[in-house]
Amino acid sequence: MKLRKNIINKLLFIIVACAILLVPGNILTAQTTDIAASIEQVHEYYQQQTVMDEWEALAARWSGFPPAAELAFANPVTPSDYARSILGAIAADKDAGHINGLIDTLKSMQKEGGYFSPNEESSTTLNQTIWPLIALDFAAVNNYDSTFDREAAVNYIISGQSLEGGFDESGWGVDVDSTAHALISLAPYQDKYPQIAPVVEQALNYLKTQQFVEGGFGGWGAVNPDTTAAVIEALISLGVDPISPEWVPGDKTMVDVLLGFQSEQGWFVYSTVASEWNDPTQPNPISTRNALLALGDLAAGFSKYQSLMPLLENNHDDDNPGGSNPGDNSSSSGRVFVTITGDPKTGIILPRQNWTWTTGNPTVMDALLGVLQKKDIDYNISSNGYVVSLGGLSEKQPGYPLSGWLYKVNGIFCPVGASYLKLHDGDEICWLYTLDGGLDVGNPFSEVLNGQVNAEQAVLLTWAKEVIGVLEEKLAAVTDKMMVYNNSTPISERAFTHLSKELDQYIVNLKTEVNEDNLLLVDSNKETIMHFSPDSIEFPIQVKINEKVPTDLQKSGQLISQVFVIDFAGEQLKKPAVLAIKTAIPPAVDPESVYPVRFISESQKWEPLLGVVDAGEGWVAFLVDSAGYYGVGFKKPAVNIIQGIAPAECKALLVEKGIIRGSEKGFEWERKISRAEMAQMLYCLSGSPVVTTHQGFIDVREQQWFNSAVNFMAEQRIMVGYPSGHFYPEGLVNRYQAAAIMYSWLQRNNVQLEIGKTHNIIEILPDWAAKSAQYMLDAGCMAPISGSFAGEQLLSREDAAVLICHALI
Known part of the structure; x- marks a missing residue:
């Protein structure tokens, strides 16, 4: 394996080298x-x-x-976070559904003025629009649907240009990095919108005024690789040669300067000068990756943000039935091949036939209709895309109630409608006729447990009748509140983990016909049971139960199951059916708070339903009278009160002590707290001592209100900066970080808290945060959220006040 890997790496190097030799003459000569x-x-x-x-x-x-095989991707919150996630997910070839979810969420954050913001109330900085524009354009190039108001976003960015031609993306003033990023975002529109040209010209003139005589770019009187790399990326995105004479003020080019920060071991440093915050003998991960981002553009001769990602070995085509590219969009043009095979008696209806397109976003259904019409083959396809018959061969043949049409793309059966799956150039589409609900042709997405059943299925049905019988008996007694039984022995941590893994490994995907002879539907993994009343509907009826991961709109901290999509082929039940879902109820969640839920599309909220909970076995049963999205959730406590102290009392106490202060906008308790504000609160808690040393953070200036607090916290090693020399005062604080910061403050000030009961939480804490998080939980300073520590959740100003208050008391 090692030898093979070395060969692959050498081949990759040769490919890159060849790409450099093929660069157009006007760039990188x-x-x-x-x-x-x-x-x-x-x-x-x-x-x-x-x-x-x-x-x-x-x-x-x-x-x-x-x-790398292991990816440490952060959970996105702001628009720029989602942009970063999209760029990384596409580069890492992540699941298309995951990427489309990120894209849809980001698109929903665009406001009427063209800018992006997580909500209407949040203030925004220019980078919250610059990076979404870059990421969504990048997604479009890589065949993802990223339609949004591009011109409005472009105009919003343009409006942020300063009189000197630069941009301020963070609110800290006009700088080179911001200007470079703005140019990257505007580059694809140079020839599309006439207002771009003067903006680009002024911005380039600004960059020239900021270039150091030695050829590079930086800040605070010194060149650095990060800023130099950003300018290189910007120039290449505009089609400008970064080593042309106009960009070489002295003996060195900016490329020479960038390479000067690289060590013999390959990594880069932020500065070659040793200081308290910089060790040039150690790799700087941020500078290394920033340098490689620019080097990749230099090698290719064009910008990555405007390019299709190169194919690499071990591409995840096997996980993508839709073709070689994981996006949902089709190629802009291409050719696919369609085959139609009937039952054994009919044989091949259509031998391999090509179908081409030059524009649009065609689907599997478009290709099918194209070849059927081209070859004049009879068909009956409903308006919703359901295939009734092809070549005279119809579904539900006499004696075969589960017969019908299925399709494969590139040898893989697809659990989505043919009208929804987009095509890619070279796809192989095969339509197959099944006599047994897909089982006879190897469709893994079909499970059928009615009609004539074998011995194994008969045992399963007998088991299901017993389970659903008990649940229905309990359900009949439910009137106006949930019923919970079998609650004397709560599920153990070990049993919960085992059940969770078992449920996660299996995806329910039932599609079958229910009739008077068999009113019971159950999956082979015993995760769902549905029982119909004889007078529920006019039988037979096609029923589907599909288990899916919640979409971004459906995600909720109160949901403890996946989403189950129930479909009755457009029919409304006259009498409700009983649905039972096997659920892993976390040990930290009180079964009395568990209830079934239904997602309401209009309000985009989960609506609680009445039902029954078997706490011992994990069954949640309830009535279903219509198609929709269902799941299992739980009720959170209405007020988070720890040790009997309400948040209002905590806030009043800290205001009285001068630890937290308001502004002209008030105290803004719900706003997320920044690193600078957290430092200031703990600095006040420490008595606001005189600070005599300064840590030299790049983004902390002497005249700023938090200067003393930040330097004091760094001096005490309670809050330290980043390897790049930044403190990132505007960065937000999550629960993991808050626990670590508060724990360090307590240790530094020799404060010992009284430890109470040990809190068991449902997730494994990261090593760096495990000790501090567990300590803050057991000391009662922080409380679990839905049985989890919820470490990635951001802290509000109120949360920070409560945390500090409980540490004091």
Whole structure:
């Protein structure tokens, strides 16, 4: 394996080197050898790294190196977070459904003025629109549907240009990095919108005024690789040669300057000068990935953000029935091949036939209709895309009630309608006729438990009747509130983990016909049971139960199951059926708070239903009278009160002590707290001592209100900066970080809290946060949320006040 991996890496290097030699003459006419060698060295460094973040995955993929198997992607909150996640997910070849969910969520954040914001109340900075524009354009190039108001976003970014031509993306003033990022976002529109040209010209003039005489870019009086790399990326995105004479003020090009920060081991440093915050003998991960992002563009001769990601070995085509690219959109043009095979008696109806397109976003259904019409083959296809008959061969043949048409794409059966699955150039589509609900042709998405059943299915049905019988008896007694029984022995942590894994490994996907002879529907993994009343509807009826991961709109902290999509083929039941869902109820969740839910599309909320909970076995049963989205949730406590102290009392106490202060906008308790604000609160809690040392953070200035607090916290090693030399004062604080910060403050001030009962939570805490998080839980300073520590959840100003208050008391 090691020998094979080395060969692959060498081949990748050769590919990159060849790409450099093919770069157009107007870009990078020199230094190609240095760039190729530099990329190879960075790749050698990344071979030693087992984990990559989003930016590292993008840099690696674009420069010809496979992203690491383990990806440490952060949970997105803001528009720029979602943009980063989209870039990294596409580069890492993640699941198309996951990527489309990120894209849809990001698109929903665009406001009427063209800018992006997580909600109407949140203030926004320019980077919250710059990066979404870049990411959504990148997604479109890589065949994902990313339609949104591009021109409005472009105009909003343009409006942020300063008089000197630069941009301020973070609210800290006009700078080179912001200007470079703005140019990258505007580059694809140079020829589309006439208002772009003067903006680009002014921005380039601004960059020239900021270039150091040695050729690079930076800040605070010194060149750095991060800012230099950003400018290189911006120039290449605009089609400008970064080593042309106009960009070489002295003896060195900006590429020379960038490479000057690379070590012999391949990694980059932020500065070659040793200081308290910089060790040039150690790799700087941020500078290394930023450099590789630029090196990849230099090697290719064009911007990654405007390009299709290169194919790499071990592409995940097997996980994508739709073709070689994981996006939902079809190629802009292409050719596919369609075959139609009937039952054994009929044989082949249509031999392999090609179908081509030049525009649009065709689906599997478009290709089918195209070849049927071209070959003049009879068909009956309903308006919703359901295939009734092909070539005179209809569904539900006499004696075969489960007969009908299915399709495969590239040898894989697809559990979605043919009208929804988009095509890719070269796809192979095969339509097959089944006599047994798909079982006879090997469809893994079909489970049929009615009609004539074998011995194994008969045992399963007998078991299901017994289980549903008990649940229905309990359900008959339910009137105005949930019934919970078998609750004397709560589920153990071990049993919960085992059941969770068992349920996660199996996806319910039932599609069958229910009739008077068999009114029971059950999946083979015993996860769902549905029982119909004899007078529920006019039988027979087609029923589907599909288990799906919640969409972004459906996600809720109160949901403890997957989403179950129930479909009765458009029919409304006259009398409700009983649905039972096997659920892993977390030990930290009180079974008395568990209830079934239905998703209401109009309000985009989960509506609680009445039902029965078998706490011992995990069954949740309830009545279903119509198609829809169902699941299992639980009720959260209405007020989070720890040790008998309400949030209002905590806030009043800290205001009285001067630990937290308001502004002209008030106290803004619900607003997420920043690192600077957290530092200021703990600085006040420490007595606001005089600060005599300064840590030299790049983004903390002496005149800023939090300067003393940040430097004090860093001096005490309670809150430290990042390897790049930044403190990121505007960065938000999550529960993991808050626990670590508060724990460090307590240790530094020799404060010992009284430890109460041990809290068991449902997830495994990361190593760096485990000790502090568990300590804060057991000391009663923080409380579990839905049985979880919820470490990625951001802290509000009120949350921070409650945390500090409980540490004091």
